[in-house]
Amino acid sequence: MLKTSIPSRWPLGPPPAGEDRWSWSPQLLAELPHIRRDLRRALPADHAGPCTEVDDELHERLVLLMDELLSNALRHGDAPVVGAVRRTDSAWLLVVSDAAADTPPHPAHDRDPALGGLGLRMVADLSAGYGWCSEDGRKCVWALLSVG
Numbered sequence: 001m002l003k004t005s006i007p008s009r010w011p012l013g014p015p016p017a018g019e020d021r022w023s024w025s026p027q028l029l030a031e032l033p034h035i036r037r038d039l040r041r042a043l044p045a046d047h048a049g050p051c052t053e054v055d056d057e058l059h060e061r062l063v064l065l066m067d068e069l070l071s072n073a074l075r076h077g078d079a080p081v082v083g084a085v086r087r088t089d090s091a092w093l094l095v096v097s098d099a100a101a102d103t104p105p106h107p108a109h110d111r112d113p114a115l116g117g118l119g120l121r122m123v124a125d126l127s128a129g130y131g132w133c134s135e136d137g138r139k140c141v142w143a144l145l146s147v148g
Contacts, residue, residue: 018086
């Protein structure tokens with residue numbers, strides 16, 4: 001399901017509370033394949049009972065969005081970058097922070113998809129909620145993926 005209207009600026013606000021599951025502190029884009037692999041292995045183990053096709057699809061979406069948020073932070077933010085997966089009562093919460101506290105996420109609009117740079121739009125399209133905040137000298141970008 002694609003959303004039709006994505007604002008030029010992400011909503012300002014802190015992420016909802018969630019229980020920490022996993023976190024990473026990549027320094028290079030070359031570390032992202034290892035993080036994707038680790039997350040793919042961890043998600044089914046954290047699941048109660050056998051995973052269904054719907055669970056598998058949700059897990060792949062979660063891996064994709066975490067990869068995109070970490071990639072953006074490494075490319076456009078300031079070190080150190082930290083990515084975390086948390087669990088709320090009804091959703092997975094992805095939180096990526098970096099030291100570019102005064103630089104909000106800025107999704108590309110009206111750009112030819114062949115030119116790239118549409119990752120934040122994809123995150124917005126595939127998530128149930130998203131936002132960003134700045135605190136303690138860090139920018140925090142987050143996205144929610146509803147469970148079930």
